[in-house]
Every structure is written in C-alpha cells, then in structure tokens.
Amino acid sequence: MSKIVRPEDSVLRRFLLLELFAGLWVTLKHQFRPHVTQEYPRERPELRPRFRGVPRLRDHPGAEGPLCVACNQCALACPDHCITVVAEDRKGGKGKQPKSFHIDYERCCHCGLCVDACPTKPITAIYMSHDYEMAQYARDDFMTDLRGLYEGHVPREYKR
Amino acid sequence: MSETLLRFVVVPVAQIAVVIAALLLIVVYLVLLERKINAFMQVRLGPRRVGWHGLLQTVADVIKLFTKEDITPRHVDRLVFLLAPVVIILPALAAFAVIPFSGGSFRVGSVGVRAWISDVNVGLLYLLAITSLGVFGVVMAGWSSNSKYPMLGGLRSAAQMVSYEVPLGLSVVSILMLAGTASLVGIVQAQESAGRWFLFWTPYPQILGLFLYFVSGVAETNRLPFDLPEAENELVAGFHTEYSGMKFAFFFLAEYINMVLVGCLVAVLFFGGWLPVTFGIPGLREPLSNFFPFWGGAGAMLTGFFWFGLKVFLVLFLYLWMRATYPRYRYDQLMRLGWKVFIPLGLGHVMVTALAILVRRG
C-alpha cells in the first residue's frame, strides 16, 4: 500500500504557466515524430503467425484425400454452433470425409475452439486463417461451403 | 465621372471581392491545416486521400456540404432558424472591412489602391462593435432550434462571449492609448514611426496585453480550451446540433473566419501589422520591407502581405497547437476566469500602461 504522489505546487509555476508550456512542448515534440498509423487498405497490417482470422479448411500433401475426417468435433466445440458437417464414406479408403462442410461466418466469433478440438494433429484440418476482410452484401453470402473454405478470401489490391 | 466611378465603386467592389475570395480560400486551407497539424501532433497522418497529401480534402468536404440535403427540423422556429447562420457570418466578414493587410500602394489610372478596404478613424470601435454582433447568431441558433442541447450551448456561448468582450476591450484600450488613434492603419503607422512593435514597447512591453487579447480572442471564437458552446463531449455539437448541410457550413465558416480575424488583429495591434521582422537591427528594415523594389509600391504591398501573413499564421498555429494540447475548462470556471482574473488583470494592465506613458513623457 502506498500513497499517491502529487505534483509539487510552486508560486513560480502558478504565475508563469510553466505546466501549460510543458504540455505544449510535448505536442510540439510529437509534431516531428514519425506517424504510427497505417494507411489501410493501401498498407496492410503485418499479422502475427498466430493471428486468428476466420476458420478455414486445408489439406496436406502427405494425407490421402481430404485432411478432414468429418468427425464433427469442431461443430460440437463451437460455442456459436456455426459449423455444420455432413459426412460420407472416404473415397478409396477407410473412415469418412466431409460431403459438405459449412461455416456461417456471420456467427463465427473467431475463438479458435474448433481448432483445439480437431483430431488431425499436429496439422489440423480446420485452422484459423489470416483472412480478416469478411464484409458481404447479403446475409446468405456469409454461409461458406467447402469450396469457399478451401479457397479463402483473396484480398483486393488498392493503389491509393 | 469615370474617376468617381472607379474610386468609389469599381475599386472597393474589387477589393471586397478579393478579400472575401481570399478569406474563403484561407479558411478552406486553415481547416486542412488544423487537421494536418493535429494529426502530426497525434502521430497520425491526417487526410491523404483527396489530392496530393489530402490538399483537396476540404474542397471535397465543402462540395459535400453544399450538395447535402438541407434539413430543417419540424419543431424549429423557422425564420430565426434560417436567419441565424446569416447573422453569424455577416459580422465575421464585415469585420475585415477595416483590417489593413499591407502597406504600400499602386495606382489604377488616377486612383491609388491600398491594401485595405477602408481606413475608418474609429476602426477599433467598429471592430469591437461588429464582432460582438456574432453572439446574436449563436443565441438565435440555440434558441430557435427548440431543442435542449442547442439551448444549453447557446446560453453558454452568450455568457461566454459577453464576458470575454470586456478583457478583450481592456487590452485594446492600452493599445489605443499607445497609438493615440483608433484607426488600424494609424496603429500600424504608430508602430512604424516608433520603430518597434507595441509588443516590445518600452518601458512597458505589452506582453500581458497580448496574452489577455489572445486568450480572450480564443474564448470569443469558442475554440479549445474554451470551446464550451460546442463541447462535443458534453453538448453533442452545442448550438448547431440541429443544423446540417449549408447552414452548418456557415457556422463552421464563421468560426474559422473569426479565428483569422483574431490572428489579423493580434498581428496589427501587437506585431506591427505588415512591418517586417527585423530583430531590432536597423539596417535590415529597408531591404526587408520591399522584396521587389523595381515594382515600387506594389512590391512593398506584396512584401507586406508576406510579413502580415506570416504573423497571422503564427497566431493561428498557436490556436491549433493549443487545441491539440489542452483539456477544456468548465463553464463556471471559464466565467470565474473571465470576471475574477482577466478583467482585474486587464484593468491593472491599462493603468500600468497609462503610468508608463506618463513616465515616458517625463
């Protein structure tokens, strides 16, 4: 426990408005400092490796067929119930693969719990991508199917 | 006949047109300057999309405001509501009639053209009178909006503008005593013949006067840290909450024109108007007061514009700088500051100035 420190008060400071000038000095110094903002969308932020964008699906060349085994664990883990998986028998092999896989991006809250639940470790079939521009014109467009989940979103280039 | 026409119609109309056009242009770029300076002080970049480094941003904003639907809310007092923007902008523009922008002169035919619209011998009184008219616009806007936030804003600004007229006037009184004339041209000429600006007048430099004038000017123009009538964090937008489109643009314009006016007056009253910055070195005066000697009077006028503009710019920069730095006073504190600090200080200042004049005369 400690008492807070208060600034000293002095007659000189009171009459010469010293603290007001100190404030002006701080802003003047910043006038010549480089800016810290980004000109989005011309400049895009540098994302950290663990950045959690929208969840997407991926494959791995080592795996036969799709990496996803349609186990439905992600759908169960999802707090927003935004994942719907329909399974079918895996073509030319044991187990299952997704017949359809839908994620409703409108409801997704980017928590990453689906990735935690995914059993195809260490490369998970569902992963948090670096896509973050998700605006759409219609609500239906947020419903993303297998193709959309694999291809993802290609960001537009802006020149100015 | 034609000379009379030239002297009393053509030249004044041309001067007025030039002043108004220049003012509008200056205001457009003052807004941009404000945004840029604030942005740089806040380690941002400011507008950059329209034009090179955002140079056309304000132009785009103005076009937007002009083409916007002009909304008049149903519950307002229509006539007063429509009049308020006009009432606020007219005095702001009219005040520039007596500002001497530069010295020198050139001739058009037989008529000499000076860099001021008119040189009234009661110029200062005229200014004090006409700038205090602006408050009516604010009160009318606040009242006629028939809405609670604008009313609070209107009342605040009425009180504020009325109380800060007094210290403003008091700091002008000492200048009046020093110059011995109320003509603004006369004031600059007095500084020219004295060889030094009133700011550095001996034996009593008018630094306190400048401080009083500038702070009261900031309070008069409702800028931070005294922008209570439109304190957006308390009163949303103050007295112009209900205005939109062109009418809003008028309030905006008037505010910035008033800022320029305060800048011009500080330059004229304390910084010697169009006189060059010589740092007290006598040899510099001649070459610095005319960069273009081969053009004669017109060259002197252009040079005067430069010095005058530089001084005004510095004052305006201080305005924007303060805006980026300080928090805002509270309404009652502002009043207390005005009545209990600035008015006594102003009275004291006038007395000390009078004493100093006596001492000087011996």
Place this chain on the structure above:
Amino acid sequence: MFGTTEMQINMGPQHPSTHGVLRLELKLDGERIVDTRPVIGYLHRGCEKLGEDRTYAQAIVYTDRMDYCAAFAENLVYAEAVERLLGVEVPPRAQYMRVVLAELQRIASHLIWLGTHAMDIGALTVFVYGMREREFILDLFESYCGARLTYNAVRVGGMPEEFPEGWVEEARRFCDVLPSRLDEYHQLLTANRIWLARTRGVGTIDGKTALDWGMTGPCLRGSGVAYDVRKAIPYEAYADLDFDVPIGEAGDTYDRYLCRMEEIRQSRRIVLQALDKLPGGEIRGKVPRRIKPPKGEVYHVNEGPRGELGVYLVSDGSEHAYRCRFRSPNFVNLQALPDMVRGHLVADVVAVIGTLDIVLGCVDR
C-alpha cells in the same frame, strides 16, 4: 408567477461520451444537476444465460464479450472459478503467464481509460497517445493468442499455448518504453491547471460511502480504502510478487486519476518481475476433455482493471453450469454515479463517467 422548472435532458444512449450506450436522465436546474438516473440494458446480450447453456469451455468465449476492454481478466476469473469447482491445480508456469498477461491487460485497459477520460474533458491528443501504447499490448496479445480484443486466451486448468519465440523480449521492450511515455502523459495532464480545475473536487465520494455502494478497484482506492483482491486474497502467483497498491485520499476524480496512473507503473513492475521469475514446466493441469465438475457451487473473485470481478457458478454435475452469474465492477460502480454528480454541472457528468471507467458491455452483460 414566474417560476422556473427543472429541465429534463436525455444524455445518451447515443452520446459521444457515455462510453457506449449508457443513457442518463438528467434533471437540470440551469446547468446544475438536480438528479440523475442511469438507464442501462441497451447492450444486454444475456451472457449469464449463455453461460448456463454452453459448456464450461465454451462459456469462456462469452466472457470475452462482457468487458471487451479487459477481456483477459474476465477469461481468467471464469477459468479460475471452474478450476476451483474441479479442484484442479494450475502449474506454476501457467500461473506466472496468467499474471503477466493479466497485468498487461490492466495496463491496456487503464490506457483506454486514460485516453477516453482525457478526451471527455477535451484533451484530444492524450487519447491518441494512449492508443499508441495500447497497440503495443494488443500486438503482444495477438502474438500470443492470435486475437487483439476478444482473446479467449485462458483454458480451464492452464493456458492454451506457450509464449511464442521472442515474446518475452518484446514484452520487456514494451516495459522499457512505457515509463517515458507515462512521463509524457503526466506532462500533458497531471500539473495542468485546466486538468486540475476539471478533476479536483469533482465526483467526490468518501471511503465509507464508496464501500456502502460496493465500489471496488481504483474507484474505491481513490477514496483511501486499501482494498485490492491481489493483496487481500492472493490468487495465481501474486503472493510471490512485490508491488504497491496506490491509495488516494480525497476520493475525487483527480485522486482516482493519480491512482490509476500509478497502477500502470506498478503493473509494469509486476510484469517485469513475473517475466524474471517465469518458471519452466507444464502449462496445463490435468483436466478431462469433457469438463464435468462435481455438484457444488463456487464464488470466485479477482482484481480486474476496473475492480473486483466475481463469478458465481453452480454446478449440477453436467457439462453446463446450472447457474452462472457475474459480479461486474462496472455495474456496481455505476450505481454511485447519481450520488457523485449531484450538485455538479453537466460537464462534470462526463468527467465522472470517465473516472468511473465503465464499459457498458460489462454493465449490461
């Protein structure tokens, strides 16, 4: 014959400085406030009910959305409550990681408070400077868990991931930069006469009244009551760390301001100590995949940036909580607002809202 009537004015829910969707019904006599009635509920999303409908692991995601300026603190208190229900021991490394992140979150949250509070009083620039420093912390969080605002960075029983490579150094770099930036804020505000005029003697509340209202956090400590959950009921690794709790005297806006500014410094101290002491080992305790706590109930508190955050959980032995209830410090602190602004001017309401540092997401839940 000529009487004056009080003017009733609605401040909010759409108002620039009510920090979200708070609505205040002000009764004004001129500009003086006769009475205030806060109206809340515009941001109610039923987080508590959702906590009863979702599993324990899923409900953490919803705690993010309550106090979105300090999501980590909410994550933490919920996870700790579930751990207490389960009787799980958290490995020491995870405890220290939690302390580091919680204190960084406190700094970030206080920076938001500083920025918005100063902006409400008119100092626009402090807001941007505060955001600039906060950006550092958001980058650190993004680098750790991938999200910048709603982290979901705690799991029941431990932490989801290790610190990535270079993270500790980055956090230290931030701690090195912070003091000089804090000095700039002090230069801009602390001694400034306008700031003093606007905050001294405004929204004064004495320690006893504050306690009666149930206020906690810096709002209580500004009134001179030395109560901090980190000291009173140490949780995680706080018992091993050395830090001071700043206490105010007057209980006005200025003292709360100084308290919070000092807390930022103390939080930095804690972060540096915790990074130094960071032990090795596991980061996740033994928690079954399906979390099914035994029947029982628990009330757990920790010290969030805004005060005492509490979670009350009742378990019926299933995967969902039977009852989930959050004690939001914002909600409790907000109650004192009418008391604090009575007799002041309209401008002071804004200052007092700023000093209470409310986040409407947490008030309405």
